[in-house]
Amino acid sequence: MFAAERHREILAALRDEGRIAVQDVAQRMSVTPETVRRDLSELEHRGLLRRTHGGAVRVERLSYSTPVTARKGLYDAEKSAIAAEALKLIEDDSTIGIDAGTTTIRLAQLIPSDRRLTVVTYSVIVAGILAGNSRMKVYMVGGEVLENSRAAIGPWALDAVSRVTLDAVFLSVDGVNRRHGLTTHNAAEAAVKEALIGASRRSIVLADHSKLKREEFARIAGLDAVDRIITDEGAEAEYVAELAECGPEITLAHLGSSG
Numbered sequence: 001m002f003a004a005e006r007h008r009e010i011l012a013a014l015r016d017e018g019r020i021a022v023q024d025v026a027q028r029m030s031v032t033p034e035t036v037r038r039d040l041s042e043l044e045h046r047g048l049l050r051r052t053h054g055g056a057v058r059v060e061r062l063s064y065s066t067p068v069t070a071r072k073g074l075y076d077a078e079k080s081a082i083a084a085e086a087l088k089l090i091e092d093d094s095t096i097g098i099d100a101g102t103t104t105i106r107l108a109q110l111i112p113s114d115r116r117l118t119v120v121t122y123s124v125i126v127a128g129i130l131a132g133n134s135r136m137k138v139y140m141v142g143g144e145v146l147e148n149s150r151a152a153i154g155p156w157a158l159d160a161v162s163r164v165t166l167d168a169v170f171l172s173v174d175g176v177n178r179r180h181g182l183t184t185h186n187a188a189e190a191a192v193k194e195a196l197i198g199a200s201r202r203s204i205v206l207a208d209h210s211k212l213k214r215e216e217f218a219r220i221a222g223l224d225a226v227d228r229i230i231t232d233e234g235a236e237a238e239y240v241a242e243l244a245e246c247g248p249e250i251t252l253a254h255l256g257s258s259g
Contacts, residue, residue, distance in 0.1 A: 001029055006039050014049055014058040021055040044213060046179055059214055078208040078232040081253035083107040085230045086170055086206055092116050094167040097196045098126050100151035100189070101172020103206040105129070111136075120164055122157050122192055124150040139164075146189070153188040161195040169200040175214035176207050176229065178246055182220035190218035202227045205248070209234035212243070223247055 006029055013020050022040070026033045040056045043049045049056045083106040090096060093116050098104050100123035108129040111117070115136065121127050122141035130138045143157035171193055175183040182205060184190050197203045203226050212235055223246035230251045231240070244250050 001031070003039065003042075006031070006035075007043060010036075010039060010043065010056075011048060014056065019052070019055060019057040023054075025055075045177070046215070048215075050213065075208040075210055075232075077255050078234060078253070079103040079106050079206075081232055081255050082206050082208060082230050083110050085251055085253040086204060087111065089168065089204060089228075090115070090117065091167070094118070095120070095165070097121065097166045097169035097200060099123060099169070099171050099193055099196060100126065100149050101206070103208065104170055104172045107170055107206065120161070120166060120196075122152040122161075124152070141192070143192075144188075146186070149186075149189065151189055151192075153186070153192055157192050158195050161192065161199055164199055166196070166200040168202040168204060169196045171196065171203060171205050171220075173205055173207055173211060173220060174216040176205065176211050176223075176243070177213050177215050178223065178242060180215045180219050181222035181224075182226065183214075183216040184218050184220060185216050187218040190220045193220045197221050197225050205229045208232050209236075212236070212239055 009029065010020065010025060022033050022036045025036045040049065040051055044051050048059060050059055079102060082103055086107050087110050090111065095118040098108055098119055098121045105125050108126045111130065113133045118137045119130055120139045120141065124145060127138055127140040130136055141152050141157045141160045143152035143154040145152050173182045174185055184193065205226055207229060209232050212231060223243065226248040228249045228251060229243060230253055232253045233255065235252065240250050
């Protein structure tokens, strides 16, 4: 059996069963456990499964139809710690971009009301959080507003972003891996995120450990376009090192650092 055939069978078993064991797969395919482990390692690097002791589990993906408000409780402590680390990178009198996502919403909530900033966002939620700050200029990028993420997308949004320059942009994503870099569920939103990266001097990605190794439908940018990734201490050390080899600096946020 060729490797591609084994990979198809492994992924099919994961779709059906949710998890697999190395020994069971080896027996089913009449190959050695070492061969199965190599297959699992390759599929994990492609973001298609997650290795566990003795086997692998299916990569759970949030449906694009899941509202951003319904995702707020997932990895909440990790996201708060990541947002607290990101806050340290925001300088007074700077112009920053903040995109639409649960972790970047948390970042907006943490920004003190007395900070002197210019903020560009395509998130209705982020704009609503920051708009009441008297020392802050908030520019809301227009466009079609997505029902579930409350994010403005489309040609209007892209045109607005093309007319600005930013000192830094803070991005949320649905997947980070070596193969395809940054990915998300919606192609139109991916285009706005990519435009923000292009408009900014520094790009900082906020991604809790569950996003690492995953790849979703729409590509945003490669890792060579990223200056820093802030994740949490739940990330696998080996994979963090591999991501760092691709260019971005990696910051590990420690739980309890958000207070």
